[in-house]
Amino acid sequence: MKKIASGILPVIAVDRKSSKPLHQQIYDAYREAIASGTLRPGQRIPSTRLLAKELGVSRVPVLNAYAQLLAEGYLESVVGAGTIISRLLPEQFTSTAPARGKIASSHAGPRPVARQIASLPATQYRPWWNRFGAFGVGQVAFDQFPIQVWSRLVARHSRDMQRRSFHYGDPMGSPALRESVAGYLRTSRSVHCEPEQVMIVAGSQQALEISARVLFEPGSRVWTEEPGYRFGQGAFALAGCKLVPVPVDSEGLDVAAGIRKCRTARGAMVTPSHQFPLGMTMSASRRLQLLSWAHSNGAWILEDDYDSEYRYESPPIPSLQGMDVNARVLYIGTFSKVLFPALRLGYIVIPTDLVRHFVTARIAMDLGSPNLHQEVLADFMRSGDFERHIRRMRILYRERRSMLVDCIQKELAGQMEIVGAQAGMHLAVTFPAGISDVEIAQRAALQNLWIWPLSSTYQGAAPQPGLILGFGSTRTADIPRAVRKLRELVVHK
Amino acid sequence: MKKIASGILPVIAVDRKSSKPLHQQIYDAYREAIASGTLRPGQRIPSTRLLAKELGVSRVPVLNAYAQLLAEGYLESVVGAGTIISRLLPEQFTSTAPARGKIASSHAGPRPVARQIASLPATQYRPWWNRFGAFGVGQVAFDQFPIQVWSRLVARHSRDMQRRSFHYGDPMGSPALRESVAGYLRTSRSVHCEPEQVMIVAGSQQALEISARVLFEPGSRVWTEEPGYRFGQGAFALAGCKLVPVPVDSEGLDVAAGIRKCRTARGAMVTPSHQFPLGMTMSASRRLQLLSWAHSNGAWILEDDYDSEYRYESPPIPSLQGMDVNARVLYIGTFSKVLFPALRLGYIVIPTDLVRHFVTARIAMDLGSPNLHQEVLADFMRSGDFERHIRRMRILYRERRSMLVDCIQKELAGQMEIVGAQAGMHLAVTFPAGISDVEIAQRAALQNLWIWPLSSTYQGAAPQPGLILGFGSTRTADIPRAVRKLRELVVHK
Numbered sequence: 010m011k012k013i014a015s016g017i018l019p020v021i022a023v024d025r026k027s028s029k030p031l032h033q034q035i036y037d038a039y040r041e042a043i044a045s046g047t048l049r050p051g052q053r054i055p056s057t058r059l060l061a062k063e064l065g066v067s068r069v070p071v072l073n074a075y076a077q078l079l080a081e082g083y084l085e086s087v088v089g090a091g092t093i094i095s096r097l098l099p100e101q102f103t104s105t106a107p108a109r110g111k112i113a114s115s116h117a118g119p120r121p122v123a124r125q126i127a128s129l130p131a132t133q134y135r136p137w138w139n140r141f142g143a144f145g146v147g148q149v150a151f152d153q154f155p156i157q158v159w160s161r162l163v164a165r166h167s168r169d170m171q172r173r174s175f176h177y178g179d180p181m182g183s184p185a186l187r188e189s190v191a192g193y194l195r196t197s198r199s200v201h202c203e204p205e206q207v208m209i210v211a212g213s214q215q216a217l218e219i220s221a222r223v224l225f226e227p228g229s230r231v232w233t234e235e236p237g238y239r240f241g242q243g244a245f246a247l248a249g250c251k252l253v254p255v256p257v258d259s260e261g262l263d264v265a266a267g268i269r270k271c272r273t274a275r276g277a278m279v280t281p282s283h284q285f286p287l288g289m290t291m292s293a294s295r296r297l298q299l300l301s302w303a304h305s306n307g308a309w310i311l312e313d314d315y316d317s318e319y320r321y322e323s324p325p326i327p328s329l330q331g332m333d334v335n336a337r338v339l340y341i342g343t344f345s346k347v348l349f350p351a352l353r354l355g356y357i358v359i360p361t362d363l364v365r366h367f368v369t370a371r372i373a374m375d376l377g378s379p380n381l382h383q384e385v386l387a388d389f390m391r392s393g394d395f396e397r398h399i400r401r402m403r404i405l406y407r408e409r410r411s412m413l414v415d416c417i418q419k420e421l422a423g424q425m426e427i428v429g430a431q432a433g434m435h436l437a438v439t440f441p442a443g444i445s446d447v448e449i450a451q452r453a454a455l456q457n458l459w460i461w462p463l464s465s466t467y468q469g470a471a472p473q474p475g476l477i478l479g480f481g482s483t484r485t486a487d488i489p490r491a492v493r494k495l496r497e498l499v500v501h502k
Numbered sequence: 503m504k505k506i507a508s509g510i511l512p513v514i515a516v517d518r519k520s521s522k523p524l525h526q527q528i529y530d531a532y533r534e535a536i537a538s539g540t541l542r543p544g545q546r547i548p549s550t551r552l553l554a555k556e557l558g559v560s561r562v563p564v565l566n567a568y569a570q571l572l573a574e575g576y577l578e579s580v581v582g583a584g585t586i587i588s589r590l591l592p593e594q595f596t597s598t599a600p601a602r603g604k605i606a607s608s609h610a611g612p613r614p615v616a617r618q619i620a621s622l623p624a625t626q627y628r629p630w631w632n633r634f635g636a637f638g639v640g641q642v643a644f645d646q647f648p649i650q651v652w653s654r655l656v657a658r659h660s661r662d663m664q665r666r667s668f669h670y671g672d673p674m675g676s677p678a679l680r681e682s683v684a685g686y687l688r689t690s691r692s693v694h695c696e697p698e699q700v701m702i703v704a705g706s707q708q709a710l711e712i713s714a715r716v717l718f719e720p721g722s723r724v725w726t727e728e729p730g731y732r733f734g735q736g737a738f739a740l741a742g743c744k745l746v747p748v749p750v751d752s753e754g755l756d757v758a759a760g761i762r763k764c765r766t767a768r769g770a771m772v773t774p775s776h777q778f779p780l781g782m783t784m785s786a787s788r789r790l791q792l793l794s795w796a797h798s799n800g801a802w803i804l805e806d807d808y809d810s811e812y813r814y815e816s817p818p819i820p821s822l823q824g825m826d827v828n829a830r831v832l833y834i835g836t837f838s839k840v841l842f843p844a845l846r847l848g849y850i851v852i853p854t855d856l857v858r859h860f861v862t863a864r865i866a867m868d869l870g871s872p873n874l875h876q877e878v879l880a881d882f883m884r885s886g887d888f889e890r891h892i893r894r895m896r897i898l899y900r901e902r903r904s905m906l907v908d909c910i911q912k913e914l915a916g917q918m919e920i921v922g923a924q925a926g927m928h929l930a931v932t933f934p935a936g937i938s939d940v941e942i943a944q945r946a947a948l949q950n951l952w953i954w955p956l957s958s959t960y961q962g963a964a965p966q967p968g969l970i971l972g973f974g975s976t977r978t979a980d981i982p983r984a985v986r987k988l989r990e991l992v993v994h995k
Contacts, residue, residue, distance in 0.1 A: 016889030017689045022817050047688045064817070118828065121768070126716050129866070141665060151668040157662065163874075164657035170650065172634060174527050175644045175842040195540050196510045211704075211868040218867050222740070223619050227720060242867035247715070275614070306610035324557070327513050335611065349668040349875040366619050369518035373622070373736035374706035374711050379872060380844040381656075396509030 015053035015091055023064050035060075036077050044081055048098045054084070061163035118211035125227065125249045129161050135465075141482070142457040143491035148351055148482035158394055160355045162385045163304055174384065178366050180377040182209025184355075185387035190356050193390065195257040198314065199327035200340050202358045208367055209356055209378050213315055213343040217241050217278070218359040219374065220339055221248035223366045225275050232277035233268045236466035238285045241278060241313060254468045255285055261291030265300040272302075272330060276309040281315035281329045286437050286466050286477045288429015296329055303337040316346040316433040318399050319405045323431070324416050336360035344386065345398055346434060348480075352382055406434055409488065424499060426474075434481035437463055439473045440499070446474035449498055456494050508546035508584055516557050524563035528553075528572050535585055536576055541590045547577070553868050557968055618720065618742045619924075624878040628958070632976070635950040636984035639928050640840055641975035643898055651887055655878045667877065673861050673870040675702025678880035683835075684994035686883065691807065693833050694825035695851045701860055702849055702871050706808055708735050709850040709972050710771070712867065714741035714834055716859045718768050724758045725770035729959035734771060734806060743768075747961045752779055754784030757791040765795075769802040774822045775810035779930050779959050788860045789822055796830040805830045808868015809839040809926040811892050814900045816924070826854055837879065839927060839974075840892055845875055873912045902973040902981065909985035917992060918968075927974035930956055932966045933992070939967035949987050 021038040022030055042048040052054060054060075057075055061068040075092065078084040080378035085095045141148070166174075171441075181187065187207040194200035194207075219477040227249025233242050235254035240253055253274055255267040258271045262279050277299065279293035303310050312329045320326075342452060359367050371377060389395050414430055417438060430436040440446075446462035453460045463475030477497075514531040516524055535541040550568055554561040568585065568659075571577040578588045608626075634641070659667075674680065680697040687700075688691035703709045718724060722740025726735050728747035746767055748760040752765045755772050768790065773782035796803050805822045808857055813819075823833040831841035836978075852860050864870060882888050907923055912932060918931040933939075939955035958966030975985060 014884060014886035014889050016886045016893070017686055018818075019689050019691045019817055020820050046694075047692055049685070049688070052685065052689070118797055120853075120855060121800055122716055122856065122859050123719050123722075125719075126794070129862050131858055131862060141669075148669060151665045154668070156663060160657065160663070161661035163660040164653065167653035167656040170649060170653070172644045175647065175844050176634075176641060177843045192542070192545065193510055195542070196512050196545070199513045199540055201539075214866075215868040223615055225616075226616050227742075229616075240865065240869070247863060247866040249720075256929070306609055307614060324515050325511075325513055349667050350670045353870070353872040355866065359891065360613075362613060363615065365624055366615050370619055370626060370740060371623050372733065373707075373740040375846065376733070377846070379704075379846040382872065382874070391507065393507035393509045396507050415527055434820040 012132070015055055015397040016059065017049060018055055018060065018063050021060075021064065023066060023071070024388055032065055032073035032077070034304065035064075035071060035074035039074065040235065043098070048094050050094050050098055051302075052094045053090060054094065055138055056091060064454075065426060073372060078185040091122050097108075125240040125247060129243070129246055142459050143483045143487060144302050144453075144478045144480070144495075145459040145482055146461050146477050146479040147345070148479055149346065149434070150402060150481055151349065153405060155394060155398055159389065162388050163381070166381055166384045166388075172379075174380050176379050178207075178380050178383075181205075181364075182207070182378055183380065183383035183387060184491060186383045186390075187356075189387050189449075192360075193395075194342070194358065196342070197325065198317065199331035200358055200416075201331055201333075202340070204362060205362060206359050206364060208358055208364075208371065209354060209383055210270070211375075212345055212350070212355040212380060214240060214244060214353055214355075215309060216339075216341040216343075217244040217313070219249060219367060219370055220309075220311055220341075220357065221245045222374075223363065223370050224339075225250050229275040230271050230273070232262070232271070232274050232279075233468070234260060234279060234284060235468060236286055236463065236471065237278070237468075238313070239278070239466060242468070245278070245419050251338045252468065257287060257289065259289055260295050261289055262299065264295055264302060268302060272310060273306060276311065277303065278311040279329070280313050280315065280316050282326055283320075283432040285315065286435065286461070286463065287431065288431065288436060290326055290367055290431075291329070296332055298337070300329070300337065302335050304335045311341060312338050313341045315341075315343055319403050319406050319434060320432045321403075321430075324347070330358060336362070339363075347395075348386075349482070352386075354378065354382060354386060366396065372430070405482060409483060409485050410436065412485045413478065413480045413483075418491050420492050420496045421499065422456070428475075435477055435479040437475055437477050439463065439475035442473060442476050446471075446476055446497070449476065452498050453495065456498065458491060458494060458498075460495075507529070507584060508548055508550065509558055511548055511553065512541060514553075514557065516559060518559075523558055525566035525570070528557075528564060528567035532567065532571055533576060536591070542633065543587050543591055543631050545587045545993060546583060547585050549586065551694075553703050553960055559582050560583055575703075575929055580783060586706060591609045596943055599743065609663065622736070622739055625782055635952050636980060637946075637969050637971045637973070637988075638952040638975050639954050639972040640838070640843065641782075641925070641972055642839065643974055644842065646895065646898060647842060648887060652878070652882065655881050656874070659874055659877045659881075667873050669895055671870050671873050671876075673701075673864040674698075674857075675700070675871055675874065676876035676880060679876045682880050683852075683885040686888075687821075687833070687835070689834075690818065691818035692731065692811065692837075694824055694826075695817055695833070699852050699857060700849055701852060701857075701864065702847060703844040704849040704868075704871060706806055706834050707733060707737060709832075709834040709836075709847075709848055710737040710804060710806070710858060711740070711817060712863055713802075713804055713834075713850065714738045714743060715867075716863050717832075722768040723764050723766070725755070725767050726961070727755055727772060727777065728955065728961060729964070730771070730961075731773070731806070732959060735961070736822075738771070740948070749916075750780060750782065752782055752789050754782055755788060755792065761795060767801060769804065770796065770865055771804040771806065772822070773806050773808065775807050775819055776813075776925040778806075778808065779928065779954070780920070781924065781926065781929060783819055783924070784880045785821070793826050793828070793830065797828045801830070805831050806834045808834075811840050812899050812927060813968065814896075814903060814923075823851060829855070840888075840895070840986060841879075842993060844880075847871065847879065849873060884964070897951065898975060899974060901978060902978050905978050905981045906973045906976075907987070910984050913985050913989045915990065921968075928970055928972040930958065930968055930970050932968035935966060936965050937992070939964075941968055942969065945991050948989065949991065951984060951987060953988075958995075 051203040055070040061071045187204040191204045231250045232255045233252045254272045330338040339356040425438040425440045428437045450460045450462040464471035552563040553563045684697045711832040724743045725748045726745045746764045777857035823831040833851040921930045924930040943953045943955040954970040
């Protein structure tokens with residue numbers, strides 16, 4: 010309860026015209042607030058001087074009330090902390106527990122929620138999420154981030170904040186950042202874009218979410234890659250879309266299979282540069298098939314280019330958006346992989362004729378992204394620090410990837426096949442049917458290895474079990490031991 | 503084009519097996535990238551050394567290609583900036599303009615968007631939005647913000663960022679901030695809550711948006727205040743809800759009128775502490791009527807308590823949520839008014855049984871709020887700086903409000919009636935029918951007065967024209983002149 014500053018005034022109303030004396034009114038208000046759990050044991054309360062001033066009464070009744078509350082043990086005085094609610098009050102008196110119970114699901118009356126939310130699988134905690142240890146997926150080399158350069162920019166922008174930076178910003182995002190992003194994408198990803206088409210969003214998740222809402226009705230069918238990115242699919246499911254899983258093979262999304270399953274789908278979500286999770290690159294002929302299907306069916310393509318900055322074997326591949334002459338592709342990228350996830354910044358390149366709809370939706374959703382880190386990031390890109398960081402990380406991740414590949418080949422030869430190690434911050438391994446990848450991932454988590462089971466990325470049954478191994482945050486020197494631990498889990502399954 | 507760092511590598515693929523010499527391949531790639539608008543006049547390009555390294559070729563072909571491009575005028579050398587795309591290229595050669603045109607709405611084929619977005623009125627620019635001058639609504643006293651204390655915290659948290667702070671956080675928000683918010687709301691607003699019920703969101707806009715999606719189907723009817731907060735209503739409209747405007751009178755929302763219009767509505771959005779825009783407080787009997795209606799109809803109440811921190815005439819009024827024993831109220835607050843809007847932080851207190859649905863929705867929407875400012879804000883609240891700031895601002899805004907009220911009474915006596923000046927950062931004035939408030943607001947904007955017309959807050963016809971005058975960002979000394987300017991506009995209408 011130290012977290013509650015003493016200057017926060019409890020809601021105490023005094024009525025001068027009441028026959029009840031002021032000190033009694035204050036005493037009663039405190040006693041009730043304590044009994045109801047509004048004020049909690051250990052919480053600091055305002056000084057008598059401050060409370061008297063705020064209530065507009067003399068200090069005498071406040072002093073009297075506090076004296077009585079202290080004498081009866083409701084309050085205690087703590088040297089250096091002023092007056093606090095007594096920490097010795099019996100639990101049955103302070104109603105923390107009942108208060109928790111109060112807001113319960115057992116209330117009479119219907120408590121309806123929207124069908125689209127009730128029909129989503131509840132988000133269950135997965136043991137392999139969001140923990141720190143070898144193989145965490147989507148984790149970057151935090152200790153290699155140029156925190157000094159970055160936080161100097163953060164400090165400067167926060168200190169020198171101008172009036173404009175305090176207020177609501179452009180729902181499309183900061184103009185400076187949008188210009189930097191457009192230049193970067195044109196140059197390094199061959200994306201066709203002007204700053205007016207770039208919307209800054211809260212990571213690729215919000216990019217997919219806003220696209221789903223603007224482009225698709227509830228009930229619309231949308232192709233998704235099978236296997237694919239489940240969090241991304243969640244954005245479409247929340248919008249009420251029906252997902253049509255379309256298999257991927259060595260050339261990426263099997264467009265012909267998609268057409269057979271559902272030619273009239275309204276959209277497709279794809280990861281052409283580096284398929285998640287299997288890592289292949291979509292071939293040129295598949296790209297052309299996909300664009301042609303979209304054009305002739307009036308469908309939209311969402312290109313999620315989440316980690317194309319890191320390619321190890323070949324030069325970067327131009328974006329699908331850059332090949333499209335019909336403005337059917339919405340290009341999505343994120344700073345979660347090249348900078349860090351907690352930044353919650355990404356972008357979407359929107360066909361010009363759709364921009365106004367995205368603005369309308371964004372205003373209704375959250376009015377736009379917070380300003381400070383957008384300004385910091387624009388500077389970071391302009392100065393060349395962004396590119397330098399990517400180049401350093403590419404070298405680092407290549408080294409980690411090579412070590413991981415070598416160790417797997419040495420320790421798990423013949424037991425696992427590596428797929429998709431040409432790019433990004435993760436690779437996948439597959440192994441023969443009959444082994445439960447979920448069970449391995451669960452046991453791995455007990456060993457501080459945070460592995461995603463490949464089957465968890467399938468909407469249907471996985472043809473083959475496997476594991477997704479992140480190497481972004483695993484130090485090169487720690488990889489051999491982690492792979493040996495993994496081997497133990499697989500061999501002694 | 504200075505915004506594009508020279509380290510960003512254009513997509514250039516070289517093929518050693520090709521019969522075309524390497525220098526010719528590089529030359530062709532540049533020429534095409536310039537012609538297609540991928541590289542723009544004035545943009546810096548990588549040094550020959552860096553490009554050779556990245557392409558894995560010797561420096562000689564790169565030097566040859568650059569020499570030829572320089573000789574032909576595609577590139578130019580600039581002292582101190584290295585090599586750039588020539589700024590003298592004829593416009594008809596560089597295709598910036600055609601590239602813009604490319605992504606146009608004139609393409610063949612249907613370009614469908616979701617009905618719910620197509621049916622929303624397009625967000626039109628309003629001359630009175632987002633500008634700086636007297637009477638701006640929703641603008642705080644930016645120059646009084648304790649920027650030194652705040653930016654010291656920002657700098658410290660950014661510099662000392664730990665691994666945990668880099669990664670995705672809890673979709674509910676930072677535990678420290680949620681604990682501070684829960685303690686603050688219990689104490690100062692009599693809200694019944696535990697940190698487990700508090701979700702940190704991107705301002706009250708996102709709170710309304712996520713509530714709309716979790717609680718209501720497309721097609722659900724929801725009561726909204728008439729007049730009311732149009733941005734908030736936008737969140738419901740985007741979710742496909744049908745808005746049922748319910749009039750407010752001197753006691754706030756007219757619950758009986760709401761029941762007459764649509765007893766079976768699924769929810770109600772209200773501002774009981776300080777109605778937006780008319781400023782009245784919802785009476786106790788109306789509060790009980792509203793809670794009783796909600797309980798017996800299985801409806802949800804969204805209590806938007808956007809600026810209750812600032813009350814000038816009476817002690818703060820406990821929240822509606824605190825009166826509710828059936829967990830029918832979702833309590834929403836924002837830091838946009840007590841700190842600043844660009845922060846994009848607010849909170850929602852969720853009935854315990856609904857928390858899991860909100861988490862599922864939030865993960866699909868954006869995975870949660872960015873971390874840094876949450877940590878900063880938790881510290882700012884814990885240290886007492888938050889309360890001190892509110893107390894200082896309350897004194898300042900009271901002074902500004904009094905000056906504004908005095909000036910209106912002096913300059914516009916008999917022409918305008920003031921309503922809702924007891925709290926918050928704005929008041930409203932009404933005047934006789936026959937005067938167009940929109941026209942006044944438009945003409946005021948030309949005079950650097952940023953006033954919202956009252957009629958713009960009605961879904962139907964406004965019974966009376968009027969103006970909403972913010973006083974948060976208008977210096978006390980500037981108010982008399984601003985009111986005289988306003989008088990000119992009204993008198994010489």
